Amino acid sequence: MGVLVFEPMVLWLCFFTTSVYWQQPDLYGGKQAIGRQHWAKWVITYISRDKNMNPVDANRLKTWQALSSLFLDTEIDELTYEYIARVVLETGYSPSEMHSILWNEVFPVLEANLRSVAGEWAGWTDEWLLEHLIASDGLEPRKGRGSVAGEITRCWSQVVTRLPPGYD
Template sequence: MSTDDRLKIWRALSDLFLDTEIEDYVFKYIARTISECELSLSETEEILWYEVYPVLEGNLRSVAGVWEGWPDSWLLQNLPAPVRPSAIHGEPSIVKEIKRCWQQVTEAYEAPNA
């Protein structure tokens, strides 16, 4: 995968970690980005849980988390996670929320005319 495509998918997936209410258009945007980058859902889910989640999940625990998004330069400097975790760890409520969001992305990806 090219650096440009990796950045595109990181940028899209990072939206799941913003301190905001996630709207349906965000799930559709992520699904569209997966298609544009020619990734499978399973490849993208690996990127979500093992490259993006370990770095950004802390934003969802922060009292005043990032809500506008991360600059591309920050994403390129901080992703992927420096060490690939062997399992998904973290606050159970955050893991549950990201799983729920991933399900929404999957449904948007599989929907006709997503």
């Protein structure tokens, strides 16, 4: 049986009137709110995971690598869209699973990069992705809000044109 270690600088509970939100670290060590319906799953997964033994499978990591390309501070070209579409097909995730991975796992952590003045442009290592992203099996896909979410939606629509029907 493993020991659960609570990390107060990473995870903290905020009470705003009657709303409860858990905070997770964003790309630069700041905090980012997770909606009420997702906080319990995120907290249980985060606190109980063994940092030496990440249960993420190779397909999930490959998907994170591909989708993280949408969040780089670079111009996204046709080859990038084709690469992402190829990975989506190779990994075999359903359209709803892919939406969940994009909006529940990748977007909340990496979207800050697109708001940064000097964001990451070279990409993230596998180790970084495994440490910061958390698989969210079973959560309903949710879309982010704001201009970054709009840009990711636009980029995803470019990927979708290279996929079979149903991924939009």
